[in-house]
Amino acid sequence: MRSQQQPFMTTLDCADPSMQVEKRNETVTPLQSLAMLNNKFMVAMAERFAGRLAAEATELDEQVRLGLRQTMSRPASDAEVREFTEFARQHGLPNACRVMLNLNEFVFVD
Secondary structure (H helix, E strand, O other), X not given: OOOOOOHHHHHOOOOOOOOOOOXXXXXXOHHHHHHHHXXXXXXXXXXXXXXXXXXXXOXXXXXXXXHHHHHHOOOOOHHHHHHHHXXXXXHOHHHHHHHHOOOHHHHOOO
């Protein structure tokens, strides 16, 4: 299993298990962003995240605030909560969670 590369992980530039290198190359490409938004694994994780938020809070704005807090590791501003709540009303909480899981504050470590 270890010798078989996963297409999703390859898209994200994960290390090749058959090669040893001191430091791997890093890239940021549009294909990686598309994979993070549309890959079956990411869609499933967003749905699971939305389910967890729905179990922890009853109101949509509370669910959004909690989700943003968990993905950004900081309290969300009122404007961020408003924008995400409106998005979640139009497109559903799982899709809002997909966006949260693709925020720069979640994907990149500063």
